[in-house]
Amino acid sequence: MIELYSSSSDETKSLGKKLAPYLKKGDTIVLSGDLGAGKTMFVSGLLSYFGKENEVSSPTFTIINEHNLTKDLKLFHFDVYRFDFEDEFLAIGGDEFYDKGICLIEWGEKIENYLPKEYIKITITKDNEDENKRIITMTSTSEKYNTLLSEVYN
Ligand SMILES: Nc1ncnc2c1ncn2[C@@H]1O[C@H](COP(=O)(O)OP(=O)(O)OP(=O)(O)O)[C@@H](O)[C@H]1O
Numbered sequence: 001m002i003e004l005y006s007s008s009s010d011e012t013k014s015l016g017k018k019l020a021p022y023l024k025k026g027d028t029i030v031l032s033g034d035l036g037a038g039k040t041m042f043v044s045g046l047l048s049y050f051g052k053e054n055e056v057s058s059p060t061f062t063i064i065n066e067h068n069l070t071k072d073l074k075l076f077h078f079d080v081y082r083f084d085f086e087d088e089f090l091a092i093g094g095d096e097f098y099d100k101g102i103c104l105i106e107w108g109e110k111i112e113n114y115l116p117k118e119y120i121k122i123t124i125t126k127d128n129e130d131e132n133k134r135i136i137t138m139t140s141t142s143e144k145y146n147t148l149l150s151e152v153y154n
Pocket residue numbers: 006007008009010011012033034035036037038039040041042058081106131132133134
């Protein structure tokens with residue numbers, strides 16, 4: 001497990017940007033944490049590595065946003081906050097995106113049964129004392145991703 005601290009939205013973005021060059025087609029990241037924790041900020045930082053920061057949206061009504069990062073790499077940014085049932089993810093064909101690009105899923109814990117076997121889980125927690133402070137923990141279900149995370153952040 002990696003534990004990181006952020007004291008501004010820019011710092012959270014930098015953490016996202018740092019991870020970007022290591023990601024490949026087929027990688028999945030679940031972003032968890034309270035409303036306004038900084039999940040979308042992290043995604044925006046990640047997109048900034050590819051010069052696509054301006055494309056980020058907080059997909060309140062759009063569940064999936066597709067970004068063309070490079071000629072052969074796509075990123076699918078999901079926000080499943082509004083799902084009442086896990087099956088809604090299958091209804092929109094969500095699981096068909098996993099092997100088509102990098103998938104970032106805000107509130108991914110809501111569809112836990114439909115997540116791929118291996119994924120990176122990033123949890124952003126607010127600090128009660130400082131409104132700009134965040135604790136960011138990163139874990140994974142696989143050895144491959146644990147190694148990747150320690151390469152990126154240690
Ligand atoms: N250290 C920090 N890291 C990230 N965001 C921060 C930080 N400090 C303050 N903020 C502010 O917190 C908000 C985070 O918003 P963001 O949309 O990224 O949250 P979110 O987790 O995606 O929320 P939601 O669940 O509603 O999608 C922004 O307004 C940002 O400026």
